[in-house]
Every structure is written in structure tokens, then in C-alpha cells.
Ligand SMILES: Nc1nc2c(c(=O)[nH]1)N[C@H]1C(S)=C(S)[C@@H](COP(=O)(O)O)O[C@H]1N2
């Protein structure tokens with residue numbers, strides 16, 4: 187199964203979804219991108235050995251078994267998950283990190299419970315501000331730093347899921363079995379896998395994965411002075427035709443997906459003449475909050491030649507993709523129109 191993925195590193199496993207598999211609204215669990223900072227267990231943890239604890243600035247520490255969680259009413263939410271570094275390799279100026287093209291993104295239906303319910307049960311103290319997540323995966327490398335991340339309390343209380351199902355299946359081992367956080371509409375780094383410990387904090391968690399990475403900063407700046415990457419930028423990707431595809435003159439279906447994190451997609455426009463003119467694409471397929479929207483533009487390709495095709499999305503808050511991405515040292519959030527243009531040959 188991993189064969190179909192584009193594997194960037196084996197240890198830790200970092201693999202992206204080939205463009206052709208981004209054409210369906212639901213991304214198959216097997217083909218969903220995999221992004222890891224550490225090493226996950228070879229075998230799934232035994233559910234009888236697993237508990238989820240909630241501690242920190244709460245009045246009532248709690249510990250739950252998997253059954254305790256399963257017994258609660260199940261919530262199912264669509265959510266497009268994207269790695270902060272997705273599209274990094276398409277930046278005109280190189281940035282360090284995994285060389286994602288556009289496949290560090292996927293859409294799934296996540297089944298689980300609202301984090302809010304558990305936090306309320308644990309009774310938050312007045313000084314509660316952030317919620318940190320810790321997984322069971324082991325750090326790789328000499329530094330031995332665990333992947334621990336925290337999100338603001340408002341996000342934890344409003345739209346964060348603890349998911350044990352992915353597309354109707356038990357959460358696959360590689361995607362965090364048995365439980366992961368899904369901060370709806372936020373980048374992957376906020377969605378800790380193999381979750382077993384939640385700590386309510388008075389301020390953001392301090393550590394490597396909060397302060398040195400997942401921050402927007404420029405050369406010479408202290409990473410910690412930069413903004414933490416949270417919400418997903420408005421963006422559209424072209425999934426059909428393929429990059430450099432040879433197509434015959436006539437009617438050509440240009441298709442793609444657009445997403446904007448917590449916002450919805452208002453419109454997508456397509457240009458086949460280097461940005462001189464833009465035509466509205468048709469929004470197609472399911473429309474769900476936090477999930478990408480697929481789109482289609484039928485193009486009458488009359489003249490032979492090479493064409494650059496570009497797509498431009500606008501979200502429901504009026505944010506529009508920039509002409510070119512705003513660069514940062516770690517290459518996060520590349521949503522540039524130019525960076526995502528494709529070339530096709532009409533023959
Ligand atoms: N425990 C743990 N959770 C993690 C990570 C990790 O390395 N360890 N990687 C994060 C990052 S950077 C991303 S993009 C997503 C990827 O989720 P996926 O592998 O299910 O696609 O998981 C996040 N959760």
C-alpha cells in the first residue's frame with residue numbers, strides 16, 4: 187500500500203499522496219499523507235493497556251479507558267488535514283524541510299467526541315489558557331524531544347475533536363491509533379496522534395515543537411518571535427490534468443480542490459492565459475465545513491501549444507490566494523497562485 191505513496195523519508199515515515207489520488211473528495215486511509223516527527227509503535231497498543239488522562243489546571247483529574255470514550259455519543263466531522271509544510275518544494279526560494287509538492291493534504295470523515303466534553307468534566311480552573319497533547323510515539327534523533335503541542339483553550343473548547351475513527355474505520359496505526367486530536371481547520375501539527383495525555387496549562391506549552399518549528403519567521407529572526415502556525419491558508423490545487431500532461435485540442439476538464447481551514451470556499455477562478463483573464467469555476471461535490479471543495483472548469487482548448495493553468499480561490503471571509511506565497515524560513519503555508527500553476531501541452 188505504501189508503494190503508491192511518494193515516500194520522502196522512511197524513518198520517520200513521511201510520505202505524500204500522489205496528485206491523482208487527490209481527485210476524490212474522501213482520501214483513502216491508505217493513501218492519506220503520513221507525516222511524523224518521531225517513531226510510532228510497530229504494533230497497535232493494546233486497548234486494555236491504554237488510557238487517556240486529563241490533568242494540569244483542572245479541579246478533577248480524569249483518566250478514561252477506550253471504552254469510556256466509545257460509550258459516549260459519536261460525532262462525525264469532515265476535515266481537510268494539511269501539513270504546515272505542504273507545497274514547500276514549489277516555493278521559488280528554497281526552504282528547509284520535507285520536499286512536499288501538493289500531496290501533504292487529504293480529506294477524511296473523523297469520528298470521535300468533542301474535547302470540550304472532557305475538559306468540562308475535568309472542571310477547568312480559572313487560569314486555564316492552553317491545552318497540550320502528548321502522544322505515545324518515541325522521539326527520533328539524539329535530542330530525544332517528544333512531539334508535544336498545545337492549542338489555545340478557545341480552540342479546544344469550540345472545535346476540537348478527539349477522533350478514534352477515520353473514514354468509518356478504526357483510526358489506522360499510522361494516523362494515531364487509537365486516538366488523535368483534530369483541531370478542525372488547523373494544520374496537521376495541531377492534531378497530535380497516539381494521544382494519551384492532555385494537560386491544561388496556564389500558558390502555551392514551551393518546547394522544541396512549539397518554539398523552534400511551526401513558526402513563521404525570517405532569516406536571522408528568533409523562531410519564537412514568529413507567529414505559531416494554526417489555521418490553514420486559503421488555497422487551491424489543480425489535480426487534473428496532470429503537470430506537463432499532453433492533451434488533445436477540444437474540451438478539457440480542469441479540476442481541483444480548494445480549502446481555507448476554518449473558512450469555507452466562496453469561489454474559485456481559473457486562468458489559462460497567464461493570468462490575463464479569469465473565469466469562474468463550478469464548485470462541485472460535497473460542501474461541508476472544514477472540508478475542501480472540489481471545483482471544475484471546462485476549457486475549450488482550440489489552439490495547439492503550451493499553456494499555463496492557474497487557479498485562484500477566495501474564501502468566505504474574503505481572503506484570496508496571493509499571486510506568490512509569502513516566504514518564511516521553514517516554508518510554511520505556501521498558497522501562492524504562481525507556485526501552484528501547472529503547464530499542459532495541447533497537441
Ligand atoms: N504524536 C504525533 N502527532 C503528530 C505528529 C507527530 O510526529 N507525532 N506529526 C504532526 C504533523 S506535523 C502532521 S502534518 C500530522 C499528520 O497527520 P497524518 O500522518 O495522519 O496525515 O500529524 C501531526 N501529529
Ligand SMILES: [Mo]
Nearest residue numbers: 269270374375
Ligand atoms: Mo505537519
